[in-house]
Amino acid sequence: MEPSLTNNQKIVLEALEDSEQPLGAYSILFNIEKKGIKSPQQVYRALDKLIEIGAVHKIESLNSYIACKHKDCKARESTSFLICQECQKVYEVLESDLSDKFIKLSQESNFKYFTHNLEIFGICDLCN
Amino acid sequence: MEPSLTNNQKIVLEALEDSEQPLGAYSILFNIEKKGIKSPQQVYRALDKLIEIGAVHKIESLNSYIACKHKDCKARESTSFLICQECQKVYEVLESDLSDKFIKLSQESNFKYFTHNLEIFGICDLCN
DNA sequence: TATGTGAACGTTATAATATAACATAACGGT
DNA sequence: ACCGTTATGTTATATTATAACGTTCACATA
Numbered sequence: 001m002e003p004s005l006t007n008n009q010k011i012v013l014e015a016l017e018d019s020e021q022p023l024g025a026y027s028i029l030f031n032i033e034k035k036g037i038k039s040p041q042q043v044y045r046a047l048d049k050l051i052e053i054g055a056v057h058k059i060e061s062l063n064s065y066i067a068c069k070h071k072d073c074k075a076r077e078s079t080s081f082l083i084c085q086e087c088q089k090v091y092e093v094l095e096s097d098l099s100d101k102f103i104k105l106s107q108e109s110n111f112k113y114f115t116h117n118l119e120i121f122g123i124c125d126l127c128n
Numbered sequence: 129m130e131p132s133l134t135n136n137q138k139i140v141l142e143a144l145e146d147s148e149q150p151l152g153a154y155s156i157l158f159n160i161e162k163k164g165i166k167s168p169q170q171v172y173r174a175l176d177k178l179i180e181i182g183a184v185h186k187i188e189s190l191n192s193y194i195a196c197k198h199k200d201c202k203a204r205e206s207t208s209f210l211i212c213q214e215c216q217k218v219y220e221v222l223e224s225d226l227s228d229k230f231i232k233l234s235q236e237s238n239f240k241y242f243t244h245n246l247e248i249f250g251i252c253d254l255c256n
Numbered sequence: 257t258a259t260g261t262g263a264a265c266g267t268t269a270t271a272a273t274a275t276a277a278c279a280t281a282a283c284g285g286t
Numbered sequence: 287a288c289c290g291t292t293a294t295g296t297t298a299t300a301t302t303a304t305a306a307c308g309t310t311c312a313c314a315t316a
Binding site: 063 | 293
């Protein structure tokens with residue numbers, strides 16, 4: 001079932017959906033001030049919730065956020081991205097294959113895999 | 129040839145080497161104030177250089193830093209870690225195999241791979 | 257030995273990212 | 287209608303990171 005979003009959450013999510021590139025929290029704030037959002041808290045709280053339900057992902061190495069394009073995304077915790085250094089666009093990778101690979105890799109060190117975060121940097125198809 | 133470190137760089141590197149866990153920049157600063165380091169700038173500048181030569185890596189999702197345990201580490205840009213959520217220790221993964229995998233993965237999206245950052249979270253051998 | 261150049265340094269200030277705390281309001285189930 | 291949970295508004299503050307500027311150091315070479 002679809003988790004129903006609150007007003008603030010919708011506003012923040014739309015800001016991210018409207019953007020080609022990932023946005024920082026303050027950049028989101030700037031974009032939606034005209035809609036009545038006044039403080040970082042409001043943005044971060046909405047982001048927290050959106051991330052929790054998988055509607056938004058955080059790009060750790062950029063300290064910024066993207067809307068997930070996949071309906072009801074599985075990637076609540078583990079995420080994998082291709083990040084174009086030319087146009088800054090981020091492409092999410094969904095290969096479940098990857099988790100398997102990382103589980104095996106972890107096992108080699110007797111490490112119990114829970115989640116992962118993969119960020120690949122390079123040049124995307126369009127910029128090539 | 130070994131790049132020779134300056135005094136500040138040595139101090140910062142030692143602080144990281146002495147720590148079991150990754151340290152934030154301000155945490156490093158706190159640890160080495162008694163050695164005459166007074167400002168964040170000094171720490172960040174040393175970190176920049178140490179990262180550049182591969183002696184230190186940044187854990188993006190923790191905004192913190194670790195000393196690399198491998199002599200003359202290849203991982204100047206691409207890094208892969210196992211991060212224990214129990215004891216906070218970080219284990220670097222050196223499989224060159226991984227880059228190959230990521231290059232192939234990237235190619236599937238016509239994406240030209242440059243570097244990557246992989247952070248796997250779970251429970252380490254010792255904490256299991 | 258003088259000197260020019262690039263890197264590193266010291267220092268102060270400030271930017272950018274994120275959370276704490278607290279009182280109030282809205283929502284959903286019984 | 288009541289209660290507990292979740293979201294909100296707001297102010298303040300913590301944490302992480304850079305800008306800017308003048309000075310000093312290391313070292314190659316004229």
